Amino acid sequence: MFIQRFGTTVRMSQAVAFGQTIYLAGQVSQADGVAAQTREILANIDALLARSGSDSSRLLSATLWLADIADYDAVNEIWDAWVPTGTAPVRACVESRLAGDAFRVEIGVIAAVKEE
Known part of the structure; x- marks a missing residue:
């Protein structure tokens, strides 16, 4: 199978x-x-999904890392409005030390390609 990479640098692909x-x-x-x-x-995720042939209705899995779990409700309010009704992926949300002090939240997703 063919592997396609987007936004690739020496360290990683987006x-x-x-x-x-x-x-x-x-x-x-x-x-x-x-x-x-x-x-x-979430806007960045939308753009990356569109560029790679998908959208937020095709999410399979999501992982959210919060620098402070006290932000859980604030993040969920925005997340819940963003995920199309009836298409919520499996999800984990944990408190974690992030790569920089300025980062309050990090989100990674896996999605299915749009059906043609």
């Missing part, structure tokens, strides 16, 4: 498509505050 599945790297934002970061991350 997205990798293999077969009918698309794997996105964890997305972060340096916007001010967890709500702004979450919105920007």
Whole structure:
């Protein structure tokens, strides 16, 4: 099977498509505050999914890492409005130390390619 990579650098790719599945790297934002970061991350995910032949209705799995679990409700409010009704993926959300102090949330997803 053919592997297609998007946004590839020496260290990583932003997205990798293999077969009918698309794997996105964890997305972060340096916007001010967890709500702004979450919105920007989800917009980045939308763009990466579109570029690789999918969209948020095709999510299979999501992992959310929060620098502070106290942000859980704020992130979920934005997440719940973003995921199309009836298409929620399997999901994990954990508190974790992120790669930089400015990061409040990181989100990684796996999605299916759109059916043609």
